[in-house]
Amino acid sequence: MRIKYIVLACVMLAIIAFATIGIMHNKTSGVPEPSKESQQAAVVSSKGGEKTLNNNQNKKALVVYYSYTGNTRALAEQIRQSVDGDIFEIQPVTPYSTDYDTVVNQGKKEVESGYKPPLKKKVDNLSSYEVIFVGTPIWWYTIAPPVATFLSESELAGKTIIPFCTHGGYGAGHSLEDIKKLAPKSQVLDELVLSGSNKYEQKEILAWLSKVGFGE
C-alpha cells in the first residue's frame, strides 16, 4: 500500500516537472507572439507568401514616389505591401538642402515657375507596368517638382495612374488636376490624400485600394 502511494507521488511529480519545463520553453523560445497589427498585416501582405489583395484586373503595378522628409515614403511602402507590385523612389540629380526652410522657399519658386528638376534614374521597364501608383508630398498646393519631372518625362499613354499624396494640413490642393494635365493620355483615378505621418491607418488605405480596383 505504501509503495503504491510512493509510485503515485513520483508520477505526479513527473507530470508537474514536464508541465513546468513546457511553460518555461514557450517563454524562452524567443518566438514573439504575433501582435494584432501583424496578424492584420499578414492578411494583405504580398511579400510574406500570405493572402494578397486581389488586383481585379490582374495588371502589373508599380508604386513610384518622391519624398523629402519620409512621410510619402512611409505611405508608399504601406501601399506596396498591400498590392502585388514593385516600388521606385524618384530622386532629383541635385538633392534638396537638408535645411527645411530653404527647401520651402526653393519649392515655392520651383512650383511657381513650373521648374522640373532632372532626375537621377528612370524606371527600368516602365512599359511593362499597366498601373502606376504615383505618390507625392504636397508642395505649395500641388505635386513636388520631381514628381512633375517624372510625369512629364515618362511614356504614360494608356496606363492607369493612381495618385496618392501626403500634406501638412492644407490638403491636396490642385495636385490631382495637375497630374491629369501632365498625363493627359492616362486614366487618372481617385487620389488618396492623407496628412503626413510615419504610419497610416491600413483600414483607410485598404478602403481606397478597393475603390480604385485593388479590393478583395
Ligand SMILES: Cc1cc2nc3c(=O)[nH]c(=O)nc-3n(C[C@H](O)[C@H](O)[C@H](O)COP(=O)(O)O)c2cc1C
Ligand atoms: C516645399 C514645401 C512645400 C509645402 N507645401 C505644403 C502645402 O502647400 N500644403 C500642405 O498642406 N503642406 C505643405 N508642405 C508639407 C508637406 O506636404 C508634408 O509635410 C508632407 O507630408 C511631406 O512629405 P514627405 O515627408 O514625403 O516629403 C510643404 C512642405 C515643403 C517642404
